[in-house]
Amino acid sequence: MSATMPPQREEDPLSLDNQLCFALYAASRALTGLYRELLSEMELTYPQYLVMLVLWEHGSMPVKEVGVALRLDSGTLSPLVRRLEEHGLVRRTRCAEDERVVRVALTEDGSALRERALTIPTRVLRGVGIPGDKVAELRELLDQITRSAGSAAAELHSLRHPSNYPTPEGDHT
Numbered sequence: 006m007s008a009t010m011p012p013q014r015e016e017d018p019l020s021l022d023n024q025l026c027f028a029l030y031a032a033s034r035a036l037t038g039l040y041r042e043l044l045s046e047m048e049l050t051y052p053q054y055l056v057m058l059v060l061w062e063h064g065s066m067p068v069k070e071v072g073v074a075l076r077l078d079s080g081t082l083s084p085l086v087r088r089l090e091e092h093g094l095v096r097r098t099r100c101a102e103d104e105r106v107v108r109v110a111l112t113e114d115g116s117a118l119r120e121r122a123l124t125i126p127t128r129v130l131r132g133v134g135i136p137g138d139k140v141a142e143l144r145e146l147l148d149q150i151t152r153s154a155g156s157a158a159a160e161l162h163s164l165r166h167p168s169n170y171p172t173p174e175g176d177h178t
Contacts, residue, residue, distance in 0.1 A: 029150075039132045043125055047118060048092070052077075052085050054122070057111075060095065061119045065110035068097070094118060 021027055040051045049057065059074045060066070072082045086109055089095045094115035100106035130140060 036129070036133065039129060040125075043128055047121055049118075050085075052081075053089055054125075056082070056085050056089060056109075057094065057115065057118065057122070060109065060111050060115065061122075065108055067100070068107045068109050071109060089115070 015023070017023065037051050040054065044051060044054050047054075055075050056071060059071050063070075063074075068082060068086060069079070071077075071086070072079060075082070077085075086095060086097060090097055093112055095109050096112055097107050097109050100108055130137070133140075135143065
């Protein structure tokens with residue numbers, strides 16, 4: 006039985022070093038680790054920080070809109086908001102016009118925490134060691150990857166699940 010030599014790394018499409026997904030995964034873990042250290046001073050987790058960023062930027066809003074902004078489902082977002090409320094940083098209220106809608110707003114402590122967070126972006130940029138113009142390019146590329154991969158995944162999903170397509174008039178198969 007003869008063993009074949011594996012292809013050279015740069016030629017092997019299945020080499021871990023050639024995987025875009027792994028490079029993004031490793032970078033994401035490293036960056037999240039940096040944020041974890043910086044945010045521990047404010048007693049926030051990274052996902053909680055993301056919720057706070059949305060609220061600092063937009064103010065009071067429906068929880069569902071926070072989820073849209075962060076691309077999180079309600080099952081993931083609700084516990085985050087609940088913990089932030091337990092820490093006194095946000096408050097949730099039902100909308101008087103439609104009780105199904107829950108709004109989330111910053112408390113005074115939540116608003117005050119913004120001042121402490123102002124140094125986080127600068128400290129992160131210093132930690133990653135990438136010049137500002139390169140960060141803007143990288144953000145644009147990552148946004149493009151997010152849009153393109155999301156579209157490609159949705160297309161593949163619809164091809165694998167044709168029942169999602171509407172049937173033509175009169176087709177009752």
